Amino acid sequence: xxxxxxxxxxxxxxxxxxxxxxxxxxxxxxxxxxxxxxxxxxxxxxxxxxxxxxxxxxxxxxxxxxxxxxxxxxxxxxxxxxxxxxxxxxxxxxxxxxxxxxxxxxxxxxxxxxxxxxxxxxxxxxxxxxxxxxxxxxxxxxxxxxxxxxxxxxxxxxxxxxxxxxxxxxxxxxxxxxxxxxxxxxxxxxxxxxxxxxxxxxxxxxxxxxxxxxxxxxxxxxxxxxxxxxxxxxxxxxxxxxxxxxxxxxxxxxxxxxxxxxxxxxxxxxxxxxxxxxxxxxxxxxxxxxxxxxxxxxxxxxxxxxxxxxxxxxxxxxxxxxxxxxxxxxxxxxxxxxxxxxxxxxxxxxxxxxxxxxxxxxxxxxxxxxxxxxxxxxxxxxxxxxxxxxxxxxxxxxxxxxxxxxxxxxxxxxxxxxxxxxxxxxxxxxxxxxxxxxxxxxxxxxxxxxxxxxxxxxxxxxxxxxxxxxxxxxxxxxxxxxxxxxxxxxxxxxxxxxxxxxxxxxxxxxxxxxxxxxxxxxxxxxxxxxxxxxxxxxxxxxxxxxxxxxxxxxxxxxxxxxxxxxxxxxxxxxxxxxxxxxxxxxxxxxxxxxxxxxxxxxxxxxxxxxxxxxxxxxxxxxxxxxxxxxxxxxxxxxxxxxxxxxxxxxxxxxxxxxxxxxxxxxxxxxxxxxxxxxxxxxxxxxxxxxxxxxxxxxxxxxxxxxxxxxxxxxxxxxxxxxxxxxxxxxxxxxxxxxxxxxxxxxxxxxxxxxxxxxxxxxxxxxxxxxxxxxxxxxxxxxxxxxxxxxxxxxxxxxxxxxxxxxxxxxxxxxxxxxxxxxxxxxxxxxxxxxxxxxxxx
Amino acid sequence: xxxxxxxxxxxxxxxxxxxxxxxxxxxxxxxxxxxxxxxxxxxxxxxxxxxxxxxxxxxxxxxxxxxxxxxxxxxxxxxxxxxxxxxxxxxxxxxxxxxxxxxxxxxxxxxxxxxxxxxxxxxxxxxxxxxxx
Numbered sequence: 001x002x003x004x005x006x007x008x009x010x011x012x013x014x015x016x017x018x019x020x021x022x023x024x025x026x027x028x029x030x031x032x033x034x035x036x037x038x039x040x041x042x043x044x045x046x047x048x049x050x051x052x053x054x055x056x057x058x059x060x061x062x063x064x065x066x067x068x069x070x071x072x073x074x075x076x077x078x079x080x081x082x083x084x085x086x087x088x089x090x091x092x093x094x095x096x097x098x099x100x101x102x103x104x105x106x107x108x109x110x111x112x113x114x115x116x117x118x119x120x121x122x123x124x125x126x127x128x129x130x131x132x133x134x135x136x137x138x139x140x141x142x143x144x145x146x147x148x149x150x151x152x153x154x155x156x157x158x159x160x161x162x163x164x165x166x167x168x169x170x171x172x173x174x175x176x177x178x179x180x181x182x183x184x185x186x187x188x189x190x191x192x193x194x195x196x197x198x199x200x201x202x203x204x205x206x207x208x209x210x211x212x213x214x215x216x217x218x219x220x221x222x223x224x225x226x227x228x229x230x231x232x233x234x235x236x237x238x239x240x241x242x243x244x245x246x247x248x249x250x251x252x253x254x255x256x257x258x259x260x261x262x263x264x265x266x267x268x269x270x271x272x273x274x275x276x277x278x279x280x281x282x283x284x285x286x287x288x289x290x291x292x293x294x295x296x297x298x299x300x301x302x303x304x305x306x307x308x309x310x311x312x313x314x315x316x317x318x319x320x321x322x323x324x325x326x327x328x329x330x331x332x333x334x335x336x337x338x339x340x341x342x343x344x345x346x347x348x349x350x351x352x353x354x355x356x357x358x359x360x361x362x363x364x365x366x367x368x369x370x371x372x373x374x375x376x377x378x379x380x381x382x383x384x385x386x387x388x389x390x391x392x393x394x395x396x397x398x399x400x401x402x403x404x405x406x407x408x409x410x411x412x413x414x415x416x417x418x419x420x421x422x423x424x425x426x427x428x429x430x431x432x433x434x435x436x437x438x439x440x441x442x443x444x445x446x447x448x449x450x451x452x453x454x455x456x457x458x459x460x461x462x463x464x465x466x467x468x469x470x471x472x473x474x475x476x477x478x479x480x481x482x483x484x485x486x487x488x489x490x491x492x493x494x495x496x497x498x499x500x501x502x503x504x505x506x507x508x509x510x511x512x513x514x515x516x517x518x519x520x521x522x523x524x525x526x527x528x529x530x531x532x533x534x535x536x537x538x539x540x541x542x543x544x545x546x547x548x549x550x551x552x553x554x555x556x557x558x559x560x561x562x563x564x565x566x567x568x569x570x571x572x573x574x575x576x577x578x579x580x581x582x583x584x585x586x587x588x589x590x591x592x593x594x595x596x597x598x599x600x601x602x603x604x605x606x607x608x609x610x611x612x613x614x615x616x617x618x619x620x621x622x623x624x625x626x627x628x629x630x631x632x633x634x635x636x637x638x639x640x641x642x643x644x645x646x647x648x649x650x651x652x653x654x655x656x657x658x659x660x661x662x663x664x665x666x667x668x669x670x671x672x673x674x675x676x677x678x679x680x681x682x683x684x685x686x687x688x689x690x691x692x693x694x695x696x697x698x699x700x701x702x703x704x705x706x707x708x709x710x711x712x713x714x715x716x717x718x719x720x721x722x723x724x725x726x727x728x729x730x731x732x733x734x735x736x737x738x739x740x741x742x743x744x745x746x747x748x749x750x751x752x753x754x755x756x757x758x759x760x761x762x763x764x765x766x767x768x769x770x771x772x773x774x775x776x777x778x779x780x781x782x783x784x785x786x787x788x789x790x791x792x793x794x795x796x797x798x799x800x801x802x803x804x805x806x807x808x809x810x811x812x813x814x815x816x817x818x819x820x821x822x823x824x825x826x827x828x829x830x831x832x833x834x835x836x837x838x839x840x841x
Numbered sequence: 842x843x844x845x846x847x848x849x850x851x852x853x854x855x856x857x858x859x860x861x862x863x864x865x866x867x868x869x870x871x872x873x874x875x876x877x878x879x880x881x882x883x884x885x886x887x888x889x890x891x892x893x894x895x896x897x898x899x900x901x902x903x904x905x906x907x908x909x910x911x912x913x914x915x916x917x918x919x920x921x922x923x924x925x926x927x928x929x930x931x932x933x934x935x936x937x938x939x940x941x942x943x944x945x946x947x948x949x950x951x952x953x954x955x956x957x958x959x960x961x962x963x964x965x966x967x968x969x970x971x972x973x974x
Contacts, residue, residue, distance in 0.1 A: 158892075159883075161875070162875050162882075163866075163875065388963060391943050394918060395960060395963065396963045396965035396966035397921065397965065398854075400854060401971065404853060408855075412925065413925060415921055415922055416922040791945065791947045793946060794945070794948050
């Protein structure tokens with residue numbers, strides 16, 4: 001401790017190596033380190049003035065310099081860099097299976113000791129520019145096949161060139177192994193088979209990936225931020241396909257292939273049928289209503305002139321022949337379906353309809369939460385109290401997929417802008433601290449004012465939508481009754497599309513206003529983005545909700561006079577579920593048409609005018625430069641998906657329609673991106689974008705569950721159509737089934753609905769949440785403690801290294817004066833151990 | 842090396858030269874087929890994150906001293922935003938901020954462990970350090 005004796009062996013060793021230039025290469029990386037790092041002792045010669053005090057020797061005499069050199073923060077290493085290569089941490093960096101195993105991680109399934117002690121050791125040293133390897137095979141114990149196989153798999157994780165990996169693999173395979181027998185052999189072969197199949201499957205799937213080349217083009221020219229958007233569309237397409245398949249298999253296919261008994265309508269027995277016991281099969285009163293409804297639909301006056309236009313209109317609105325088709329709820333019968341050849345095989349269609357829809361919604365929720373959790377985990381991990389803003393930008397900012405020089409220069413500019421932004425934000429924050437009270441007050445007043453204006457705008461738009469819907473509905477009723485003249489037909493068309501038109505107009509105007517307003521509020525660019533997004537989402541979703549409310553208003557519960565009165569005086573559609581389905585179907589098609597029109601008839605001409613006709617001028621650039629604003633397009637997609645979820649219950653084929661629509665939308669947006677848009681100057685971070693898209697989707701999903709759930713549970717289904725006619729609510733179907741199930745099942749299910757289950761469950765969830773929060777807080781505290789400790793250790797290390805350097809120099813000078821006998825002690829070469837020995841001797 | 846740099850994958854990359862140097866077995870920038878295979882396999886999507894972090898560290902380590910010192914960081918930033926340039930105080934401020942965030946033991950340079958720690962927290966690295974073929 002503090003004496004020269006410890007350092008003497010070290011010094012001797014260094015001298016010996018200096019003399020022994022052509023030393024054997026077997027001595028581990030220390031040798032090469034010392035040899036190739038011998039850029040002379042010039043590096044350490046800069047402290048000549050300390051030589052005087054060094055002569056005196058000993059720690060006590062260092063005095064003032066002791067403290068002056070204690071905490072170096074400048075780059076100049078004041079210790080000889082050769083010394084640093086002797087540190088255990090540096091040795092660990094360069095040995096034993098690459099850098100990763102500092103953590104002494106055992107192989108995943110090993111039941112034996114960790115492989116580092118028995119495995120082959122690979123040393124790589126990168127001093128200077130040399131790379132050489134030393135491999136020490138360990139043949140002390142026979143290794144069995146499983147371990148060999150595991151090591152072979154892990155070779156991939158080494159960061160060495162392919163040749164070395166090949167050598168390593170050869171070595172592992174040629175080393176003598178014990179054969180495994182029996183059950184272990186079987187398990188091993190199964191594992192091998194699985195992993196091979198998995199990798200082959202992955203390769204095959206990647207070859208048949210949908211839209212591979214289009215995505216590659218976008219990636220090469222616009223960066224991965226934009227690709228995230230198109231990948232989102234693809235993911236939604238898969239989700240919708242999955243929903244489609246479920247609905248098709250359980251609702252559509254039975255309906256097509258199985259048969260059911262006919263509805264019989266016996267007019268005379270109306271008064272008695274109320275007491276009919278067979279709740280499923282024959283309900284005469286509603287049968288008559290159905291019959292009447294079907295007759296009305298099929299006998300509606302055919303307008304033979306303008307047949308094609310009529311067809312197109314019906315196709316878009318879902319009226320006419322489409323109304324009584326598989327597309328809408330109204331067509332599905334309230335019967336138990338049976339197989340024609342084997343009448344004992346029954347299929348309860350109403351129950352299936354209800355259950356399949358509920359299950360589909362739950363499965364969609366699960367899939368979305370899984371996808372969102374993946375993104376959330378990443379963003380949480382990166383911000384457990386601290387987000388590495390600058391490091392993330394500098395080290396992870398360059399997108400290696402970019403192939404286009406122009407795109408590269410734009411990306412560079414974007415990175416430059418973002419870095420400048422960050423620096424500015426910091427300066428701005430510093431300034432903000434020093435803002436006077438008056439200025440702060442003013443800013444808050446402005447913000448409050450802007451928020452109120454935004455609220456006012458939003459409420460005005462909501463009222464406008466509501467009023468227009470009610471207006472249209474009322475006038476439609478009047479106009480339909482007197483449809484004679486051509487003018488009336490035009491009015492009918494106008495009224496049909498009035499609510500949708502109002503929504504679309506508002507969706508175009510309001511975001512502009514919001515963007516202009518948010519500039520007044522002086523937020524950071526991040527906050528601006530999030531705030532604008534939230535407000536626009538509000539607008540879009542709320543307009544949908546208002547539409548739903550207005551539809552709900554137009555199906556008032558008529559006073560039930562008699563249950564058999566389906567022909568009543570209320571002015572509501574015969575089959576309100578089909579009506580709702582039709583509205584949503586219409587909105588979907590309209591959405592698609594508008595996207596098409598905007599891209600081809602608005603953006604494309606603008607670009608042509610701006611870039612071709614008025615080339616070079618300022619105005620031309622201003623008109624023609626359209627940026628592909630991702631948030632706006634994401635909201636379009638999410639809106640379409642919301643319509644699909646809302647309408648799924650009332651129109652089982654709507655997911656299929658949405659699938660086709662998504663394919664078309666992909667190509668429309670791709671054209672928009674490729675041809676119309678110029679490069680965006682904003683940096684889109686993929687990770688954040690993904691999490692953002694899916695969380696917006698989740699929010700809209702939750703918003704759609706509420707109306708659908710309410711309509712299932714509370715609203716009386718219409719008498720004339722659908723699988724649930726005649727019941728009080730749709731949910732009572734489920735209740736009836738529960739009633740008829742075995743007792744124990746009934747008891748369990750009913751118990752789940754009572755308060756005795758709900759309250760303890762809620763309490764338990766709250767406690768679990770609190771526990772996890774406490775654990776997380778404790779971990780955070782631990783992390784900050786460890787960080788502080790690390791800094792102190794770092795300072796210690798530097799201090800000690802500088803003293804060591806000092807000592808070595810002193811003793812070297814002393815040793816140079818007295819040429820005493822140097823015993824060239826043979827150096828031991830147990831790699832990894834001799835070092836510690838030397839330092840502890 | 843010039844032929845390599847004319848490939849579409851490397852042509853627009855500011856770190857293209859560094860990549861060729863790192864992966865070349867003859868250390869002068871010329872790559873054999875196996876070196877090229879190495880490069881593409883590190884940049885593929887299936888490469889484990891540790892391998893990518895290791896090679897990213899080597900790419901950013903311009904002077905080859907196993908540490909990312911100030912000069913390395915400055916060189917990285919310059920290459921990243923050229924032809925734009927930062928003023929020298931801006932550059933100093935940026936490097937200071939990076940060191941503040943990532944240098945855990947406060948020695949003025951980033952060792953590999955610190956670099957790997959930062960990279961594992963960086964959500965963008967995994968997505969952007971990738972070449973798709």
